[in-house]
Amino acid sequence: MENNYNLSSVPRLLLCFVDFSGEFKQVTPVFAKVLGRTAIGEQTDAKASKPQNHLDNTSQSVWPNLLDLVHPQERQATEQAISQLSSGSVEVSFETRCQHINGNYHWLLWRAVPEAHGFYAQITEFDAYKQQTTGLEVASVPPVTDQHLLLILDSLDALVYVADLDTYEILYENQYGRQLFGDVVGKICWQVFLQKNSPCPFCNRNKILTTDEQPDVSHQWECYSTLVDKWYLVHDRAIRWIDGRLVRLEIAYDITERKQIEQSLKLSQERYALAVGAGKTGVWDWNLKTNEMYLDPNLKTLLGFTDSELPSQLEAWMALVHPDDVTRLRQVSRDCLLQRIPRFEEEYRLLDKDDSTRWMIVRGTTVHDEQEHAYRMVGTNIDITERKQFQERLQEQQRLWHGVAQVTHTLLTVPDDDKAIHSALEILGRLTAVDRAYIFENYVVPATGESVINQRITWVNEKYKPYNTPHKLKNLSYAYYLPGWYDILEKDKPIAGLVNAFPEPIRSLLASYKVISILIVPIHFKGQFWGFIGLDDCHRERQWSPYEIFVLKVAGDSIRGTLARKQFKESLRQSEAKFRSIIESSHDAILVCDKEGLIRFVNPAAEKLYKALPGELIGKSFCAPFEVEFKKAEFKFKDFKGHSHVGELQLSEIEWEGEQLTLVSLRDITDRKQAEIELQQNKEAAEAANRFKTLFLAAMSHEIRTPMNGVLGLTELLRKTTLTRQQQHYVQMIENSGQVLLTVINDILDFSRIEAGKGLVLNIIEFNPRELVEEMVSLFATSAQSKGLEILCQLPPHLPKTLRGEPSRLRQIINNLLGNAIKFTKSGEVLLRLSVSSETSTKVVLHFEVIDTGIGIEPSVRHNLFQLYFRTEDSNKSPGTGLGLFISRRLIYEMGGEIDLKSEYGKGSTFWFKLPLEKPLSTSSEKASMFSEQLSENALFQSNDLERKINKLRGLKILIVDDNATSWQIL
Numbered sequence: 001m002e003n004n005y006n007l008s009s010v011p012r013l014l015l016c017f018v019d020f021s022g023e024f025k026q027v028t029p030v031f032a033k034v035l036g037r038t039a040i041g042e043q044t045d046a047k048a049s050k051p052q053n054h055l056d057n058t059s060q061s062v063w064p065n066l067l068d069l070v071h072p073q074e075r076q077a078t079e080q081a082i083s084q085l086s087s088g089s090v091e092v093s094f095e096t097r098c099q100h101i102n103g104n105y106h107w108l109l110w111r112a113v114p115e116a117h118g119f120y121a122q123i124t125e126f127d128a129y130k131q132q133t134t135g136l137e138v139a140s141v142p143p144v145t146d147q148h149l150l151l152i153l154d155s156l157d158a159l160v161y162v163a164d165l166d167t168y169e170i171l172y173e174n175q176y177g178r179q180l181f182g183d184v185v186g187k188i189c190w191q192v193f194l195q196k197n198s199p200c201p202f203c204n205r206n207k208i209l210t211t212d213e214q215p216d217v218s219h220q221w222e223c224y225s226t227l228v229d230k231w232y233l234v235h236d237r238a239i240r241w242i243d244g245r246l247v248r249l250e251i252a253y254d255i256t257e258r259k260q261i262e263q264s265l266k267l268s269q270e271r272y273a274l275a276v277g278a279g280k281t282g283v284w285d286w287n288l289k290t291n292e293m294y295l296d297p298n299l300k301t302l303l304g305f306t307d308s309e310l311p312s313q314l315e316a317w318m319a320l321v322h323p324d325d326v327t328r329l330r331q332v333s334r335d336c337l338l339q340r341i342p343r344f345e346e347e348y349r350l351l352d353k354d355d356s357t358r359w360m361i362v363r364g365t366t367v368h369d370e371q372e373h374a375y376r377m378v379g380t381n382i383d384i385t386e387r388k389q390f391q392e393r394l395q396e397q398q399r400l401w402h403g404v405a406q407v408t409h410t411l412l413t414v415p416d417d418d419k420a421i422h423s424a425l426e427i428l429g430r431l432t433a434v435d436r437a438y439i440f441e442n443y444v445v446p447a448t449g450e451s452v453i454n455q456r457i458t459w460v461n462e463k464y465k466p467y468n469t470p471h472k473l474k475n476l477s478y479a480y481y482l483p484g485w486y487d488i489l490e491k492d493k494p495i496a497g498l499v500n501a502f503p504e505p506i507r508s509l510l511a512s513y514k515v516i517s518i519l520i521v522p523i524h525f526k527g528q529f530w531g532f533i534g535l536d537d538c539h540r541e542r543q544w545s546p547y548e549i550f551v552l553k554v555a556g557d558s559i560r561g562t563l564a565r566k567q568f569k570e571s572l573r574q575s576e577a578k579f580r581s582i583i584e585s586s587h588d589a590i591l592v593c594d595k596e597g598l599i600r601f602v603n604p605a606a607e608k609l610y611k612a613l614p615g616e617l618i619g620k621s622f623c624a625p626f627e628v629e630f631k632k633a634e635f636k637f638k639d640f641k642g643h644s645h646v647g648e649l650q651l652s653e654i655e656w657e658g659e660q661l662t663l664v665s666l667r668d669i670t671d672r673k674q675a676e677i678e679l680q681q682n683k684e685a686a687e688a689a690n691r692f693k694t695l696f697l698a699a700m701s702h703e704i705r706t707p708m709n710g711v712l713g714l715t716e717l718l719r720k721t722t723l724t725r726q727q728q729h730y731v732q733m734i735e736n737s738g739q740v741l742l743t744v745i746n747d748i749l750d751f752s753r754i755e756a757g758k759g760l761v762l763n764i765i766e767f768n769p770r771e772l773v774e775e776m777v778s779l780f781a782t783s784a785q786s787k788g789l790e791i792l793c794q795l796p797p798h799l800p801k802t803l804r805g806e807p808s809r810l811r812q813i814i815n816n817l818l819g820n821a822i823k824f825t826k827s828g829e830v831l832l833r834l835s836v837s838s839e840t841s842t843k844v845v846l847h848f849e850v851i852d853t854g855i856g857i858e859p860s861v862r863h864n865l866f867q868l869y870f871r872t873e874d875s876n877k878s879p880g881t882g883l884g885l886f887i888s889r890r891l892i893y894e895m896g897g898e899i900d901l902k903s904e905y906g907k908g909s910t911f912w913f914k915l916p917l918e919k920p921l922s923t924s925s926e927k928a929s930m931f932s933e934q935l936s937e938n939a940l941f942q943s944n945d946l947e948r949k950i951n952k953l954r955g956l957k958i959l960i961v962d963d964n965a966t967s968w969q970i971l
């Protein structure tokens with residue numbers, strides 16, 4: 001496994017990485033220089049492709065094993081330290097003398113932190129301190145005098161001070177301390193360095209003195225100084241000072257950078273642990289030379305063991321391997337060791353602490369030396385138990401679904417429904433390895449309304465005949481024997497579990513049938529709780545899986561569908577009997593024919609229609625148009641006695657005894673057809689007479705209209721000659737009467753066009769609406785006066801002078817309405833009122849009202865008033881064609897308007913209509929120019945003249961003398 005931290009990032013520190021066998025893997029240049037050797041990096045440029053934990057020959061020869069590098073006297077202590085680190089100790093500190101390349105030994109303090117395959121260590125060199133405190137003399141070094149001791153202490157790259165054992169007064173401070181804290185001699189150490197109010201708990205004389213007050217071993221601890229924001233490793237021991245008294249010698253090495261590295265290493269370890277834990281992965285390392293094995297503590301945790309409960313030995317690990325997998329696992333390991341394969345990957349089973357099986361996937365490879373001999377095998381174990389369980393569940397699910405498919409296939413293919421259901425239950429029972437499978441149907445007792453169950457079908461495994469039910473259970477009460485079950489199952493919830501966990505009386509009932517585990521799933525049909533399907537296991541306690549519950553539900557629904565199909569077949573048989581009865585009693589002839597038209601079946605009505613004996617029609621060819629695409633057709637045929645008939649034939653495809661045949665329905669319509677022929681003849685005669693009438697009216701109207709146009713033309717010429725006032729009046733009356741007559745003729749012609757479906761002709765031109773209305777009122781003035789009626793006209797003051805429309809048709813409409821008003825008014829008045837309903841820049845909607853004080857109209861006939869030829873009883877007493885209102889409404893609709901009436905019987909009527917008319921089109925440029933010039937010359941004059949006239953009238957009173965109140969309002 002590769003190291004997690006690259007020491008090349010901290011080249012100025014004394015650091016290294018050593019595996020648990022003592023081999024150096026990484027060494028910083030500073031540490032290498034201390035021992036006169038070459039640094040080892042994580043990767044070198046020359047060996048960039050090699051793993052960092054493989055050393056080349058040069059590195060191996062330059063750096064011997066750590067156990068060979070230390071002084072023989074410290075070898076055992078070093079081995080113990082490595083053992084502690086490999087067994088999982090968080091941190092270990094130890095002192096050793098390590099051999100320089102020149103053969104001399106140097107005192108080194110090791111601060112080690114374990115990793116997966118070895119440990120990181122920070123080293124501190126303290127030769128001078130060891131020489132002073134232990135009296136050891138390095139070869140060629142002269143005896144140390146007091147002056148030499150002070151020089152050595154001053155030269156150390158560490159804080160050194162001497163303090164009184166009792167008072168903690170500082171007696172000496174080296175150069176390093178003076179540069180960092182200033183001159184503190186004579187001050188109290190714990191006040192100066194740590195700014196505390198009492199001595200440090202570490203500064204205990206019992207730790208550095210024996211019971212007889214003699215110097216003891218060195219004591220060390222770590223502390224943090226807030227003054228300089230640094231971490232120190234403090235070595236505390238008692239020595240004889242220059243004056244001969246026992247004092248406290250404190251040497252504090254700056255370990256700030258080491259602490260930072262430790263923090264980085266700690267984070268790296270945490271990340272590694274989290275990654276391994278999240279992936280359920282553990283590392284193993286097998287030393288083939290020593291047969292020692294490293295097992296990642298995470299591996300042990302996966303199996304439920306603590307680090308101490310499971311030894312890191314190959315035999316201990318192999319003892320947990322499932323017996324069926326041992327041979328296979330040893331074989332792939334042997335193949336890898338013999339280099340038959342470069343690496344291996346194998347799935348196998350392990351027994352955890354609870355003897356439960358866990359699935360692992362092991363991946364491993366070997367590490368070879370220069371002679372290609374394998375000396376290590378390393379790899380990982382990944383817990384894949386959840387994946388294997390998922391695969392097993394998936395396989396179980398597929399197996400169950402395959403069983404469901406078999407059940408469905410059986411239910412669909414076996415003709416005998418009872419046999420099919422029993423076979424389906426057998427498949428289901430064997431699929432789930434149970435002793436019994438059954439179906440119960442709900443039933444409500446009519447007399448009491450109690451819900452009970454009846455056993456419909458049961459399958460029992462032939463191996464377990466003792467558990468067979470000798471008789472079917474009937475009318476088993478839910479409330480008495482299975483309390484609570486109905487409510488649960490009705491909510492479409494299953495019932496599953498061990499029988500001994502059920503309450504009484506359910507437990508006793510099931511136990512009497514030797515049931516140990518039971519599964520009940522409800523069956524619903526058309527939204528109703530129909531019954532349930534159940535499984536009994538009489539041999540073992542089992543927990544039913546969700547898949548088994550679901551499969552049972554699907555199978556239950558399929559079986560219920562088969563039961564419903566069986567019920568449907570029975571219902572169909574009964575239905576066929578009913579329909580046969582209906583067919584045989586039908587008055588219509590019903591026949592069934594094959595594709596060749598041969599008759600297979602006839603009802604009695606068919607035999608009666610054809611006057612055939614019973615059975616005489618069977619096998620005969622029915623000569624009907626079977627190729628027709630429509631559903632109904634007329635069919636002419638003769639009966640067996642030669643009488644002709646007309647029938648209404650209807651064909652449809654049916655399935656008859658497994659064949660696609662044609663159902664023929666034949667109804668005798670001979671009498672009806674004869675009546676239709678007579679009716680058609682009468683209709684054609686009436687239509688011919690009506691067409692003749694229309695042609696006659698059109699011809700007569702045209703013949704009358706031609707001389708009438710001559711009369712009106714001559715009247716117009718006569719009016720232009722020199723005539724007396726009375727003569728002009730007579731001529732005007734002749735012209736007006738001729739116009740009325742022409743209007744009647746036009747009504748007849750319009751009706752002829754409407755009846756012929758040709759529509760009405762409109763000629764849109766510009767006209768003056770004021771002049772048209774006044775002309776129409778003047779036209780009817782004489783006839784109104786002759787009846788003693790007042791005819792009035794009311795026009796709006798701001799009525800447009802010119803509009804675009806069909807003035808002749810508008811005259812025709814007003815003529816009809818005013819003529820009717822005068823005709824049906826005996827006394828009083830007739831008013832023609834015009835107003836502007838709405839107006840835009842291009843269009844004006846005029847609202848016309850013809851108001852009379854006549855006889856009014858009854859409410860019961862109002863909705864028929866605008867119908868063709870309609871006349872009320874009152875109108876029958878007066879001359880008229882009954883075409884006026886009908887044609888007027890058609891004209892108004894053609895011009896985009898609407899018409900209606902308001903009437904109170906006995907008091908009069910108001911006929912109104914609205915007509916949209918367009919404003920005149922824009923004039924030509926020349927006309928516009930003339931209008932502009934005229935406007936510019938006369939606008940001011942006209943404005944001033946109008947203003948003068950208004951001013952003259954302002955404040956004056958007007959006397960109106962008239963005997964008609966409506967005239968007063970209009971004026």
